[in-house]
Amino acid sequence: MNLPRSAGAVLAKELRIELRTRDLTHTVLFFVLMVAGLFSFAFSPTADESRRILPGLIWMAFFFAGTLMLQLCFVREQANDTLAALRLAPIDPFAILLGKLLANFLFLAAAEIVFVPVFSVFYNVSVLPVLGRLILVLFLGTFGLAVVGTVFSAMTAQARMRELLLPMLLLPVLAPVLIAGVEATGELLVPHPSLAREWVSMLAGFDVIFLTATWLLSGFLVEE
Amino acid sequence: MKGKEGTWRLAWLATAIVLGLAGYAIFFVAPPELRQGNVYRIFFFHVAIAWGAFLAFFISFFGCIGYLASRQQEWDWLAVSTAEVGLAFTTITLIIGSIWGKEIWGVWWTWDPRLTTAFFLELLYISYLMLRVMIVEPDRRAMVSGVFGIFAFLDVPLCYFSIVWWRTLHPQPIIGGAPGTGLDPRMWYVFLFVLVGITALMVVMIRERYRLEALRRQVGVLAAELEERAAPDESKGVTA
Amino acid sequence: MTGFWYILSAYLAAWAIFFFYSATVGRRLTRLEAEFRRLKERAARD
Numbered sequence: 484m485n486l487p488r489s490a491g492a493v494l495a496k497e498l499r500i501e502l503r504t505r506d507l508t509h510t511v512l513f514f515v516l517m518v519a520g521l522f523s524f525a526f527s528p529t530a531d532e533s534r535r536i537l538p539g540l541i542w543m544a545f546f547f548a549g550t551l552m553l554q555l556c557f558v559r560e561q562a563n564d565t566l567a568a569l570r571l572a573p574i575d576p577f578a579i580l581l582g583k584l585l586a587n588f589l590f591l592a593a594a595e596i597v598f599v600p601v602f603s604v605f606y607n608v609s610v611l612p613v614l615g616r617l618i619l620v621l622f623l624g625t626f627g628l629a630v631v632g633t634v635f636s637a638m639t640a641q642a643r644m645r646e647l648l649l650p651m652l653l654l655p656v657l658a659p660v661l662i663a664g665v666e667a668t669g670e671l672l673v674p675h676p677s678l679a680r681e682w683v684s685m686l687a688g689f690d691v692i693f694l695t696a697t698w699l700l701s702g703f704l705v706e707e
Numbered sequence: 708m709k710g711k712e713g714t715w716r717l718a719w720l721a722t723a724i725v726l727g728l729a730g731y732a733i734f735f736v737a738p739p740e741l742r743q744g745n746v747y748r749i750f751f752f753h754v755a756i757a758w759g760a761f762l763a764f765f766i767s768f769f770g771c772i773g774y775l776a777s778r779q780q781e782w783d784w785l786a787v788s789t790a791e792v793g794l795a796f797t798t799i800t801l802i803i804g805s806i807w808g809k810e811i812w813g814v815w816w817t818w819d820p821r822l823t824t825a826f827f828l829e830l831l832y833i834s835y836l837m838l839r840v841m842i843v844e845p846d847r848r849a850m851v852s853g854v855f856g857i858f859a860f861l862d863v864p865l866c867y868f869s870i871v872w873w874r875t876l877h878p879q880p881i882i883g884g885a886p887g888t889g890l891d892p893r894m895w896y897v898f899l900f901v902l903v904g905i906t907a908l909m910v911v912m913i914r915e916r917y918r919l920e921a922l923r924r925q926v927g928v929l930a931a932e933l934e935e936r937a938a939p940d941e942s943k944g945v946t947a
Numbered sequence: 948m949t950g951f952w953y954i955l956s957a958y959l960a961a962w963a964i965f966f967f968y969s970a971t972v973g974r975r976l977t978r979l980e981a982e983f984r985r986l987k988e989r990a991a992r993d
Contacts, residue, residue: 631858634854634858635855638838638851638854638855639838639841639851641842641847642838642841642842642851643841643842643843644841645841648837648838648841651834651837652834652837652838652855655827655830655831655834655859655862656831656834656858656859656862658827658862658866658869659862659865659866659868659869662869662870662873663869666872666873681872682872685865685868685869685872688865689865692861692865693858693861696857696858696861700775700854700857703775703850703853703854704854706850
């Protein structure tokens with residue numbers, strides 16, 4: 484099987500599992516609402532202030548939601564040792580990772596579709612005028628999170644204390660995404676919004692570099 | 708084996724002598740700097756140790772690649788030894804840099820690009836060592852930490868540039884300037900001397916740490932052998 | 948010498964951290980060597 488078809492099959496499998504169990508969807512939805520509520524207690528911001536802190540809040544909330552979700556991606560396979568079956572399939576190991584990372588990307592994107600309107604209402608910041616550009620920034624940042632997160636989830640699946648380990652590995656590596664994401668989002672929420680080219684290219688560069696590294700190293704990651 | 712051990716002892720001795728002389732040169736040979744007076748003398752060690760740390764992380768990156776390419780445990784030992792020594796050197800760099808900053812900038816810490824990048828390097832390689840603690844099986848540990856080592860090293864330039872851009876968009880809290888350019892030739896000689904000493908220190912320290920890893924392997928092999936001898940039937944899955 | 952205490956404290960801090968680190972490596976080495984000897988002896992006895 485060629486790469487797109489086999490990755491598509493893995494992606495379809497991930498989506499099917501999620502549609503049946505709805506584990507991630509429910510947890511993350513609740514997490515999003517809870518974080519949005521709790522942050523507003525912690526800061527009680529005015530409109531001007533919230534414009535300043537909102538980008539940081541959005542990205543920190545995504546990162547923590549992401550580490551929660553990504554945990555399950557490979558651990559889920561362990562209950563019935565289904566990863567062994569995937570490994571036996573006559574497909575490129577990169578296809579397994581690609582399918583899973585696309586699934587993770589879609590889950591994260593779905594969470595963001597809820598997240599952004601909720602935040603924009605709670606904090607009284609209008610995102611509609613810059614929606615297209617905001618989606619671009621969120622897309623690139625979320626993709627970077629999904630790539631590195633899927634890889635690290637595969638790495639830590641068999642480690643001790645993996646629930647603690649994954650965030651500790653993931654968050655320092657994601658520092659460039661956090662800086663670039665927050666800055667680019669911030670530029671969009673000021674009175675005269677503009678798309679920050681250097682930050683968008685930083686996010687795109689991060690995605691390309693780590694997707695390439697994943698492709699090169701995929702053989703080792705899926706191995707027993 | 709004995710001859711090899713003697714060579715390394717000689718290397719330790721030579722390193723100690725060079726660093727002792729370097730210490731003397733820093734305080735008594737190098738002339739005071741025009742704007743900073745004497746505090747700049749911290750820089751000889753600071754810059755040399757930072758160089759040592761970065762070199763160690765660079766070797767660690769190749770150790771990771773080497774392991775993944777060859778599956779030889781020795782590469783993994785090299786990767787972990789260099790990562791740990793690099794981490795120790797980064798810690799020293801940050802702390803003595805901070806002491807210098809207190810005198811010149813008036814603050815212990817600023818979010819300057821190099822400082823922040825060093826801080827993230829520290830975090831990344833602490834994660835690397837923590838990951839190793841959490842995986843027991845040696846081959847799996849070597850492979851997973853090899854992949855993480857590559858990811859972490861690829862992250863460093865991205866971190867650096869994002870922080871440089873981030874800083875240029877924010878006001879800088881720096882009070883004094885960067886260290887003066889155009890070094891006095893005597894300063895150069897002293898610096899090169901310190902650099903040689905620190906690099907040698909890094910090499911001998913990595914070798915000590917590597918020996919630890921090799922010994923750990925020997926102990927593991929011996930313990931497994933003894934276990935096999937103690938219960939030979941069980942290990943073969945045959946009951947007498 | 949102006950700023951002498953800053954230079955001296957930085958210099959001493961550098962060596963203190965280094966010696967602390969090399970002491971941890973040394974301690975781990977001695978422990979492993981003892982373990983290695985113990986196992987060797989057991990292997991010779993059996």
